[in-house]
Structures are given as structure tokens and as C-alpha cells.
Amino acid sequence: MAKWMIAYVVLLVLMLLLTISRLQFPSIIKLLNGTLGSKQEFWCQFTLKLCIIASIIMPVLIVPDTSDRYVIIILEALALVLVLFGNLQIPTATVRVALALLRLLPHNYYSDDEPIDEKNLGDKTNLVASLNIFYGMVLGQGILYITACIFEVFSFIPRRSLIRHGGFEGQWGVASINLYYAHAFEKYMEGGVLAPKKISLVTFAMDSLNSDSPKMQIYSVQMLHIFLQREPIRERVIAKLTTSTKNMARLINMLGWTSPSHKVVRLYAAKATVELAKSLRVVTVPGTMQLVSSLLDIDGKQKRGNPLLDVDGDHEGKLDPTYSTSESQEERHDAIRDTAAEECQISEYWSIPKEQPLTDHDLLPALGMSILDDLASCDQNNCVEIDRVTDLIPKIIGFTNFRIVIKNNGAQQVVLAKSSLKVLQRLTSIGGEIGVALRYKISKHPFLLRNLGVILGDNSSDQELSKLVAGILRNLAIDRDTRQEIGHMQVLITRLMKTFLNLDRTSSTNVDCLLPKVAEQALAMLAMDNVHNCLVMLNEPECTNKLKNMILIHDEKYTYAAASLLCSMCQHAQAKLTESDLKELCHTLREVLERIMNVEGAELEILIGLCSQICKVIPKEFVQELEGGQIKKRFMKRLVDTLNANMNPGGHCSGIRRVIIEQSIYMMECNSHYANCFNELQMMEALSMVEEMPSRAENYRIFLGDVGFMEYSTPLIALVDRAKELMGQQCLQGVSSAN
Template identity: 55%
Template sequence: MAQSRTTEHCVQMPAHGAGQGKTAAPTPEKQLNCFVRCIALIERLGNALGTLAFTWATVVLLGGYPTALSSKDFRYATAIVSLEAARMFSHNNRLDYQLFFRTRGAVRPLGWNGLTVIVCLSNAVLYLFMIRKTYGYGYQTLKHSTRDLEIFKAWALSMIIVPAALGQILSLGALKLLSKRLRRAISLCVPLVAIMLLAPAIPYYYEGVTVVGYTLRNTMAKWIVFLLLFLAVLVLTISRLRYPRITKLTEHALGSKQVFWRRLILNSCMFAVLVMLAFMHADPFYRSVMITYEVYTLVVVTFGNLQIPAAIIRVVLASLRLGSHSYYGDDGHLDKRNPEDKTNLVPSLNIFYGMVLGQGALYIAACMLDIFSFIPQRSLARQGGFAGKWGVECVKLYYAYAFEKYMEGGVVAPKKISLITFAMDSLNSDSTKNQFYGIRMLHSLLQRDLTRTHLLSKLTTSTNTITRLINMLDWTSPRDITIRLFAAKVIAELANSLRVVTVPGTMQVVSALLDYGNQQKRGNPLLDTDDKQEEIHDLILNANVIHGEIQDAVLDTSSLLEPQDRSLQQVHIDEQNNLMLIWWQRISKFWSVPKEEPLTDQDLLPALGMSILDSLTSCDQDNCEEINKASGLISKIIGFTNYSRSDTMYTCAQWRVLVMSSLKLLHSLTSINGEIGITLRHKISKHPFLLRNLAYILVDNMSNTESRKLVAGILRNLAVHENARQAIGRIQVIISRLMHAFLTPEPSNADDDRLLRKISGQALTMLAMDSVNNCLTMLRETGYVFIKELTSIIRVDRYRCVAASLLRSMCLHAQQELEESDQRELSYALREVLERTLIADGAELEIFIGLSSQICKVIPEDFAKELEDGHIKDRFVMRLVDVLNSYTEPSSHCPGIRRVILEQAINMMEHDSRYTNCFIDRHMAEALSMVEETASEAENYSLFLGDVGLMEAREPLSSLMARAKQLLAVR
């Protein structure tokens, strides 16, 4: 049987160290790892300088010169020591350290929410200015009113502190503590509120230092700008409402990049509001204060934590003291009366401030490098195949993972940090978000040749990871549909090397994949209830639902949107010679990410489940045992072969994919060797609807060559058993379509068409073996002169053996039905048969000797005449005896070769006794003695699948030997 399955088909992983003589291909994450290591090294050097400065200050300065230090140096040293102490102590707590002093994320993207915060705060400053103007709070007024001055200072201080606090809240994602619905309401309303806060201040006009009142004069331009901005933000807000009609209008207006256009327009509106706030009034003091405050808030809101402000404080304090060198107080001279008290004070302070300056500079350098981390991150996304929003987030998480690893342990200690390790760690974590990204990364890495082999070897040796993947297949919650889908895709890649007995319950969860969207009603009014039908109908989901849920995912991925990524992907170069566009394309590669490929119909969960089962059958026969034991699994698989099913919500295209998947799996299952193969074929052939479904596929004009080829292969595999052979033969249309595919092939010379023809012929061959009824059915099929067609095909190398085997079966089982014209065609083909017998070997030789034996029986006179006229009688007899002597042991490829030789010799000697002398002269008696001594049970079978013999002969080999000896003894 073609493509038989054995246990040796398991994927063999390369041994450790194999191919060491070759240069290993660089991993995709190598560039990012080097970048992260550089940043981590700079930060660790800064930490080392900080620790040394802390020790120096506490031991040398504050401990050695407590009274000699000037008050300024004492304050500076104390402030620096306190700052460093806070950093050192927070280092022991990961969350505290990330909040205050982490280099990674020290600068955060501003985003639309940051701009909105700046607009709101700038509006507050505008109202403070208006209050000051309204009540005449000039400098002189505040100078003479202590209470008013204190209130004004408190407001000013709060406006300085609030941006920093809000920046930290935004950087920590504190809004995620709120419910999703409340977060959405805030995101919808806040931009609109920020615009509306501008309206009350527009009509005010001033005389001197006071607000006189409202006016429409000289404010028309402001109102026009305000209304345009308000309408733009209002339209954007409405477009985000989840109503079908609004969604359609938005998609029509903004296209597939509507998220990018929304954010671009919103950011532009916020910037326009900031400009309008800065120039709201002509007062120079107001403008300078507002511009300064907007710049201040812009900078502060972008701070992700206190690392940069703390570093700036270090650099400023150290620079001030190193620049002035006034270490001895106001007079700047050494006290001659107590010189020993200040010995080495200057170099000690220089060393201290130098270390503090170096620490701050290193932190700032690390933070600046971190800003440009998007370049290696996007490079990794491209090289690793991490596409779309999830790809960007995956790389960000890996960047954070690598940074944390490099910050741990020794500086020069080797650290095995890789995408594979990170993906497996993420998969095994307890976080749904990390599991989602871990499974997506594993799937992407398995698609890359550079990482596939190494990843497979890692996965197959990690029992925990394999167990987690298998368990994910059983996550039936709608929230987990994405994880379940990609877990199935990953396991489909691994199944070639997976033994399911190592993970109990594997077959059950894989079988459950076939139920997704495929729950059936009984369709019987005596058995169904309305409630049951409605419940099942609600559970049926097609691939479109899957696709929609995957786009929404199980996470809040709003932070993953990158407008620039999306816009750059839309750049189309219409003129290749345009240098500007070529330059822009090259620059955009530094931050562009691959476009995420959409899911296809091949990604249906039932299709993936059948793909997993197909791969499992090729790895280990224990897997086949588990498939056989799985309750109802075979019936589920066969259920997908029904082309005309109407009780499903899958589309026609999707259902055809499932049909193809089931046919591939059934073809694999029916190809299995050994006892388990017999069991599975029996179980499959007993299904009441299988043959009907296969017949429909053969008849359907819409079915493609691949599906008909698989059906023919399944029928061929099933036909090795007598009961299945007879059952198939009773369906006339199957034999008719197989004969049509074999005898009247498609005119094209495509490989698939030639393969379909050969497999169809093999199926007919198996159906004809030991089946009189099937042979008669083929011979009586209208529209063909079957024997003539076969004698013509026997001259074609590709189909020679198939045609010869069919001719043998026709001569053996339908001899009485052969007409004179059929016998004449056999006579014409006899020369070709005898010539092939003289030169063929192995299984082909067995087939042609068997055919010549049956032709000798059907037309003995023509056979004898061909031997005499062709002067090949002696050669032919000698060939038979030589082959009999050479095949001393039976082979699974040609177990019946000695049997057909004995049948040939018996038929020749029974027809003409002169052949007996020829055999005696060629020492046939000695050859028969040798056959008798080496006879084996295996020679009683026509076919072997593995170590199991099939199609047992009706007459044992011992009986044939006895007949041959008797004929030889007569002479």
C-alpha cells in the first residue's frame, strides 16, 4: 500500500552539537539582545557609581568631615544620599523600582491621552489667569495681601505638581483598574470636554489688567476655529460609537485605517487647541507663562517614572558644586588654624560629585538609548515574523523580559536569553495576556526556518509546555477562542513528534475540536425538542465568528495601536525612479512592522483538529491505538465527508475545506500497517454513510482532482479486506467513476491528474482481487472495451503493473465472460508480457508471471505458439527456474512470487507434456525441493501491510508443490 505508516516516521531532532563545523545562523533576536545588554550595562554602571557615591558620602564625607563641610555641601550631599538611598532600597522591590527608577520606560509616548491632559491643565491655567485679571490680582495686590498670595502660590504649586502626578498615573496604566465600560466612557468624553473647556474664555476682552466683560467683536476668528475643532472631535466621538450604521459610515469614510485616521485627527485637534490657548490673549506675560507651562507639561507627562528627573537633579547638583569649587565656605580659603580638619576635603568632594555626575550622565544616556529601542524592536518584528498589533506588543514584552534578565545576576555571566525561552515562559505563566502572546510567538517562530528546528527540539523535551498546549485545546470559553485556535495550530506543527500517551487526555481534547460549530440536530420530530434545537443553534459558530473574536482578542490592546506603522504600510511607490519615495521607503523600514495575515478557512478548529490527528498517525502506532479508542472520533471524521450536509452554519467554501481535511485524515488512517491498521479499516468501512459520501464526491463535478485522488486512495486501502471489497463493489457508481478516471484520464499532463489515474487503477486492482462479482462488473461496464483498454495501457510504464494485475484478475475470475475479441487482445499483448517477464524483477516480476500464467490458462495454444515463434521457450523456462532458486526467502514486497512461478509451471505442463522435459532439463525438481525446505506461511498471502498478511490464497503453497512434483514425476 502506498505511503504506509510506520513508527519510524517520527520526526528526528538533530543531536546536540550537530553541525558544529558550520557557522550557526544568527537568531532574529541577536541584534535586540545586544542593544538591551548595552543599555543594561550602562544602567548597572550607573548603579555601581551610585552605590559607590553613597558609600563615599556616608563614610568619607558625612563620616569623616561632618563639621568641615560647608552648609551647602552638607545639604547637597544629604539630598544626593537620600535620593540614592531611595533608589537602592526600592531596588529590592520590583514594583517600586519600576515605579521610580527604571531606565526602561523612563520616557513614554505622549499619545492622545497625554495631549488631552495637557489641554485640560492648560485650560486650568487660562482660568487662573482670568481670575487674576477679573479680580485685579496684580503683583502689588498679592504683595499686600498675605492670604491671597498664599492661595495663589498654592494654586501655582498644584499646577506644577498635578502634571507630574497625572503623568505617573498614565504611565502606570492606573485607568485599567476601572471597569472596561467606564474606561471607554472616559476615553469618549474627555477629548470633547477638553475642547468645550475652551469655550467660556473665548468672548472675554480686557482693558488694562482687568476683564471688562463679554463681546463678540474681534473674537469671530476664535469662534470659527473653536467650532471647527469641536465639530471634528464630536464627529470622531460619534464614529467610535458601536452602532452598525455608524460603523459602516466610518469604514466607508476612513477605510481600513480608521483607527490611524482617528488618532491623527484627534492629535492634530489637541495640538491646535494648545496653540489657540497660547495665543488666546495678547498679554505678553500670559503668553510666556502659557507657552512655558505647555512645554513643561509636555515634558513632564512624557516622563514614565522618576529616573530622568532624578538623573537631572544629580547632574545639576554635581555640576553646580564642581563648577564653583567653593568647598570652604563663603571666604573660599582654608582655615589655617585647623588645617587637619579639611585635609583632602577638596579631592574627596571632587570624587564624590564626579561620581554623582557620572551616575546621572549614565542614566540619561541609558534613557536616551531606550528612546531609540523601537529600531531594533521593529527589526526583530520583521525578522521574527511578528506582524500587526500583537507583534509589536510581543516584541515590547520580550524587550522588557530581556532587560530584566540582563539586570539580574553577574555582569559578565552568560545569560541564555532567547525568543524561544521567552515564548515558553510566557506560555507557562498564569497571565492570560502572556499566554496569548506566548502562543502567538510560538506559532510565528514555527513558520521560520531559522527557528523551527531548535524550537521543535525545545518543545518536544518540555513536558510542561506540551501539557499546557494540550490543556489549552480544552479552553472552551469564548474569551479563550483565540488562544485555543493558535494552540491548535502549534500542536499541528508538533504532532509529527508527539506521543499522546505521555499526556493523558490528549485524544479527548483533540476530538473535541471536531465538535466546534458542528453540533448536529437529530432531525427527527419524534426525538427532538424545540429547546434542544435552539440551544444547539446558539452554540454553532462559523469561521467568521472566530475571525471577529480574534480581531477583538481577549485583551485590551488599545495601547498597541501605532499610527505611524499603519500609515507607512500604505505607501505605494508608483514611480520607481522617484528618489524621494525610495528614500522614504528605506527610512520607513526602521519602524514599520509586517502586516498581519488574515486567518483563512484552513484555520477552522475542526480542520486543525484533523490536521493534528493526521500528523499523530505518522509518528507512533500507539497514537493510532488512542485514535481507535477515542469514543465517537471515527464517526466525527466521517461526518465531514458529507458534501451535501445542510445542518451546519459553515459556508460552502469552509465546508469543502473540512471535507478535504477529513479525506486526508481517512486516507492516513486507512494506510496504517499492522493489526491496528486492520482494526481501523474495519471500523471505518463499517460506517453506514462512508461509501455513499465517497461516491458523491467522485460523482460531483465541483470536486477537485485532489479530493477524487484521496477518495480513490481510501477505497484502495479499504479494498484490501474482503468484506469492504464486496461492499464497495455493490455501489456501481464507484466502480464506474474509478474506471472513468483510469481509462479516460484528463487530457492535461499535470502530475495530479496522472497520480489520480494511477491511484484509481490501484483501487480497481484491489477491488478485482479475489472478487468474481467485481471483475464481472468491470467487464460489463458500458462504454469501454475493458480488455482492449488494459492491453493498451500495459505498454505505458507508469501504469504497467496496474493494468497487468487487472488483466490477471479478469483472466482468473471472469474467464467465462471473455469474448473472442478479448482473447485476441490478450494474444496481441502476450509478447509484451513475456518480454517483461524476462527482464522484470521483484513485485513487477510477480505480477507479470501471474498474468502470463493466467493467459496460458485462457489461450494455451496462443501461449505455446508465442514461445515457439519467439524462440524464447528455453529462456522463459530457465528464467522461471532461476527466479525460483534466487528467492529462497519470502519478501513482504513480493510474497507470492514462488507461488505464481509454480502456477505458471503447472499450467504449462498440464497443457503440453513437452514442457515437463524442459523443466526437468533445467533442474526444476531440485528447485522444488529447495522451495519445500524453505516454504513459509507468508507465501500464502498476496499482500503485506507491515507484518500482517492480507488476501490469503485459497490453495496453499504445499498443494502447488505437490501438484508440480507429480507432473514432473510422470516423465
């Protein structure tokens, strides 16, 4: 007998250890991870099943008598049946039905030995009716219990349907629906059956956000993430979240849960916030930007110090590197497996949509930068908050260090680099005063331009990375000082030129088609009002020839940026233009003149600007083309009509009156007879209207929002005076010759 007592003690100790292992204490989790590693769930389940089998076999072996063993086996079989049912309600209800039928069917409520006088029952007059009612109620209660238990057994069917229609996946979806059923049942019981409170899955997920249970927190953020991805319900969930300050604050605060036990909650809170970001104004939840910024932290990144400034111990490396999707995947499954309810065992035969594995895009820094990208595109006030976080911009730029990507050759580093470039492109494209502040802060980072140059110079890198880099350089080049600083790093311009001029434009992919266009835009911005940059670009072999071909191919993706670039080269690098370059300009002129007749708006402004510079650089050839092509009258009328039609130009083509007047001046300077034609077309009256209605916006080349950039050195009024002077001189000459 002693040996069986020892066996039971061992069994008890094992069960206690298994129970303690399920407690979510950090010390216990660390101990299990250190001893069992990723196989801890398997070994716990395996040991538990062995203990169950031992507890079933041991009572049979203890009893020496064979007949007693049969009794124990029968009792264990009955107990097993009860366990399979999941509760004691079915046998209890069966007993109720059996007892009621035993009394109702014989209908004998009197003692067999007692004589009954049915005419004089005395105090037993209503006994039969009362007992019929009583046993009828017992029978009905038992039947209702049995019916309820049967429905409970088959409740997995609507649950599976809800899992599929809700878009849930894997075992966590099963556990979430089970918790929802239990929660709904509890609320129904509290409110009464006749007037139940409507409880939706969305309401359940929102209520669970504020739960103190780690399991409820995990399931709530996972459910919200699924809902926010499904279009029919997405708008309703966003409306509910944005109007509930408490729930929104709770979700945002989860982004700052850095404890290892909260990794899964933090991950899915970040994924849910990505879906919400385009509808979120961060001023409604104080501290949002600081919490989003915390997602970009890489604790395991060892900083290299300066031996002249640092002492030992100043930079201690931490153990948690960039958030590992494989680790998160394992932790998420561990968190889900330990909550799978036993009532789902029957329903496991029904298929459940498989849970999608985490990808490199689910890295916390990548999610954080995606949130920032959407917040910046949502509202300019969000950009103000981004600018206020002191270390946020340096964190973003830190991920553009492509040398680390090349060295590690890791997909995660590429994803992070791409995410950071997307955010930087977004932030540098913001208009208004806040855009000026953001571009200044970004451009002053000491390693930004170097990192962008490395990405452009790596031929093996993703084409989308190069496109994003070109977009960032284009946006930063709006500022004069930054444009000059980029030009001093000549490798950026030469690599942009190679990307733009030598790329295959027949590619079918969208990225490959957009890359040369964005690179061309960046070059056009860098060339404006910058002699040095224009000279660097002109050194590229056959530069003017390739730009001419882009204007002639009738592809609007490249025509206007190429025209702007060629215009800047004529304006700022005229002395360096070779005979071959001048011939290319001459070949371009006819196409430019024809296009001027057909386009409007900003495109027309660019083409007239190029045409005026060609007229200035090669005036003789310009006159020959204008006279020989028999389009002089039509071209000059087009200029005057466009000037009259743009007496109040918008921000998208604020300089159109300026380029028309410049074109007129260069034409009259190279051929004084053109002044007579302009006088016939009432150019003088149009110039007087320009003089009467000057606009401050016409002093700038480009606008982002309401802020103008690249101010012209010559006022518009000075150009008007010069044009009037040339026309007046011709009039005086005409009068003199007539006299």
C-alpha cells in the same frame, strides 16, 4: 466656574468608562460587541484622544488673566516634552549634571565671607577632595542616566532587527519583543549585571505559556508557532517542548479552551501543535486525543432528529458555527492592538513585516484533522489512542458529506472535506492489528460509501478529492467483506473506471497524474478474489483494450496495476470474455513475456501472474507465441532461476513462488512436452526445496505491516504436488516410450 466643574466631571466619567472598557470581563466584552461592534477599537481611541485634547485646552480657558495663560501654556509645553521623552529620567539626570557642574566649575566650596587659611584648614582639610568626589559621582551618575535614556530612545533599532530575524509579523510581533525586553531586563536586574542569566526568545515563549495573563498566553503560542516554522530553530524548540512535560501539557490543554475569550489562544495552540504532531507521542500527555477531538466539534451544526424518537428541545442549535477565520482575524487584531506599547511610536516609521491573514486552512476542524494525520504517521501507538476515542472517527467521516459542500459552494467546506479525506486515507493505510481495527471501524460507518460516491460523481470537484477517495477505497478493499460491500454499490466501481480509463494522462500537474494511478490501484484491489466486481468492470466499454494499451505504453505508473486488474478479470470473469477480449489478451502477451525477462520483485510477480492466466484462458495462442517468438527456453529458464532465487521471499513479493509454480502447471497442462524442458532445467529439485521450506506468508496476497490479507484458497504445497505430478507423468511416458 460651575460649568467647568461639570465639564471636568463629564471628562472624568468618560475616562472611567474608557478604562473599564479595557478590562477583559465577559460581560463588558459582550456589551461592547453589542453596541460598537467591530468599530469599538476606533471609537475608544477617538474618544481618548478627544479627552486628551480637552484636558489640555480646558486649563487655558479657565484662567481669565492673559499672563497666567502664558504660564500655563509654558507648563503644558514642558509637560508635553516630558511625555514625549516617555519618563522623568532625562530631566532628572539633566538637573544632576547641571548641579554638579555648578559646583565643580567654580570650585568654591567655602563661604565668601569666611577668611580661609589654606595652611591651617582644621576640620576642613579634606572638604575640597570630598566634595570633588561627591559631585563627580553625581555628574557621572547623571551622564550615565542620560546615556541610558538615549540608548532607550534608539532601542527600537535592535528590536526591529530582532522582529525581522525572528520572523515575527505585524503589531503582535512588536508587542512580543517589547514584552521580551521587559522580561529580560527584569531577570538581569534580579541576577546582577556581572553574572546575567541568558534569556532566549525560545525560553521566554516557553515560560510565558504558563502565565495567567491572556496577553502573554496569546504571544507565547504565536511565538512558538513562528519558531516551529523556521528550520534553523525548529529542532531545538521541538526538543525543548517534548522534554518539558509541563509546557507540552499546557500547550495541549489549550486545545480544549472553548471559551470565546480564548479563541485566538486556541487557534495558535492548534497551529503550533500541527508543527509538533510528527514528533509527538500522545501517551506522554494524557487526554491529548480527546482535546484534539474537541477541535472537530461544530457547535452550530443543527442535528435533524427523528420525529418518532425525539421530543422538542432535544436538539437545540447553538450560535457558534464552524470557526470563522474572519471573526478570528478581527479578534486577533483586537487582542494585539490593545497591547501596543507607547514606546513603539517612534519605531512605527520603520517597516514591519505584514501579518499574514488567516486562511480557510486555519479552521479549527481542519487544524485538528491535520494534527491527526501527522500523529497517525508518527507512531502506531498514536493510532491506538485514535481508535480509543469513541466519537472521533464519526466526526472525521461527518466532514465527507459532500452534499453540504455542493449546496453551500463554500471554500471552507471544501477544505474540511479534503482534510477529512486525508486523515481517512492515512488511517486506512496503517499496518498491523491496529490498522485492521481502524479500517473495520471506518468501513462500518453507514454513510461513508455514499459520501465517497457523491465526491467521485461530482465532475466539478477538485481532482485531489477524487484521488483521496480512490486511495481510501483502495485501502478499504484489502478486507474481503468491505470489498464485497463496495462492489454492491456499483456506482463506486463505474466511477472509478471512468476516472481511470477516461482521464487525460498528459496533464502536467502532479495530482492529475496520480489520480488515474490511485484509481487503477483501487480497481485492482477491488477485483481480487471477487467475481462480481470483475464483471462490473468488464462491462465498461473497451475495458480490455484500454488495459492492454496501458501495458504497452511503457509507463510504469499504470503498467503493473493494469496487469493485476487484467489478471483478476481473466481469473474470475473468464466466461464473460468476448472474442474481442481474447484478441486483446493475445496482443498483450508478447509485451508481458518481454517484460518478465527484465523486471524483479513485486513487479515480476504481477507479470508472471498475468502471464499464467493468459496461458490458462488462451493456451493455444500462448504456445504459438512462446514457440514462434523463440523465447521458450529463455522464458522457462527465467522461471526456474527466479524460483531458486526466491526460496525465502519477503513480504513485498510473498506470492512469487506461487505464481511461478502456477505458470509451470498451466504450461505443462496445455503442452505436456514442456515438462521435459523443466526437468532439464532441474525444476524438480527447485520444487523439492519449496516443499521443504514452506512459508505461512505465501498464503496471503498482500501484507500491511506484519498482517497478511486475501488468503489463497489453494495451499502452496498442493500446487507443488500438482507440478511434481505433471512432471512425473511425463517422465513415466518417456520411460514407457523408450521401452
